[in-house]
Amino acid sequence: MKRISIADGVEFLEAPKQESWFMNNGLLISGEEVIMIDGRFGGEETLAFIRENNVSRYFISHFHIDHASDAWRIAGETDCRPALNSTEYQYLQSSENMSRATGYGKAGVHRLVEEILMPKMGLQYIPSIDPYELKDIEAISKGQLLAVPAPGHSPGHYCLYAPQSNYLYACDLGLDRFGPWYGFPHCNLNDFLASIKKARELGAKQLFSSHSPVVRERVGEAIDRIEAIIERRHEKVLNAWNKGKKTVKEIAQEGIFFQRTDVHGKRAIPVMSYWQESMVKCHLDYAGLQAEDIE
Template identity: 25%
Template sequence: MEAEKHYGPVWFLSGEKGGRYPSCNAIFIKGPNILIDPTATRERLEQIHDEEGVSEVWLSHVHEDHIRHLSLFADCPLGVSREDAPGVTDIELLLDSYGATGNIREYWHQYMLDKFDYHPRQVSRILQAGSVIDLGGITVDVIGTPGHTPGHLSFYFREQEILFLADYDLTKFGPWYSDRGSSIADTVRTIELLRKWPARVWMTSHEMGILADNPGELWDNYLKIIDIREEKLLDLLAEPRTLQEIIRACIIYRIPRKPESFFDLGEEGHMRKHLEKLIAEKRVYREGNKFVRV
């Protein structure tokens, strides 16, 4: 994975280990000097800050890894979607959006301060899904791509024909839809929208990085992970199970991992989404504190 690649004014800045979580890849738009997701590496962002100057920071969405080095740009106007904006203004609102409670919330609160340098910020520009922003010869489509978070945005650079997918990252881990405002149905709709979007180059926030060929079956594999998770859950529900038993089955992370307070957040969040879906489809029902397969 190359550390950095320039497509005219669109610069792809690679995160550590190819943008593997908790790192992240970033985009810098040279000319208007807009940084999308203040991530990549702190060293490279410091350099860009000092040598290029950054006029504005935009966020694809508000998750801890995508705001990791936001504090380097304390004086820059900040653009984010309306739906995701609250989490950047107040850590408690971000933890609310994660659905974090009890010990898990305490853990994540500290983790965001220690690892992601969380500082509350005011939002200066609401990035409107469906809008087209003319940056003087660089035309950017702001694409509403809810599911991962309710206000997740992807960006299309028309002249360069580059589609920045952000966290629809095509990884083997699969799509993330654990937050309170996340949705499996929206995730599926968004993936269908993105896979049909005509582009020449695709960029992701994590691991895949740059794809010069149409992702094609990578989209199928990515979508399939949602079904595999559901099948595993239905298999587990051959016997009625409590939510705690379902969490301990590690359907999302596959094997038990430490610290539990970190991994349980996503494990529980995803399982809740699948249970809600299956209950709505009348394939599962609740009896006392147990979930029962029909």
């Protein structure tokens, strides 16, 4: 794991593996207290890092499974307290809350998520998890980081800008090979595109994120690529619609987002199919189109 200074008292923590569901990059902020924002380097390695650096709180950037996994271990095996942004913290408190927030319950796949994906990833609910506000990050960093709300990926998703160095931590905006992810009912392409615009307008010199290596050159192009991926997907969805495919399920069968839905095993196919259908619906909503299989 590499540590890269991006501002006074703020380090970027680069995980050993990029583009991984089981690891993500994060930030270490040593200010009014020592906190981490995300950062998963392997279960034991993460716990050891927290202990060695006397991290008092672990801020989960957003509630998605690849970010919230192992937080229950941090709560139970260290003196560090996990917290989740105040918009989303209740989602991680119970099965019922998670089922509603993700739409898994309504789609009939919540049991599969709990039986297959959650054990695989190491996610457990934390009934007592604390909320945090974005202003807390700004205060703890003594103004070295400015919080930029960036919904679209999730309701409480955000980026963090370091004005001193002109560096941007884009979190999960979509810099990895897959690109932007918006597979839950609360995801919204208008919000996502507005968040991309915010990131672009900051004119950052270097770009840091959850799942990708540091972008040190052509930062603007890297951000433009996120929008371009959305545009290409949108064109494919509209092409399918114009060819007479008027239901979400029909368009989802085109494999626009996931060419394979069995990467987590055959039993989990309904879960990935649900993500695919949710992303199709995002594009139809963005185009103002009503699919025949949507009530």
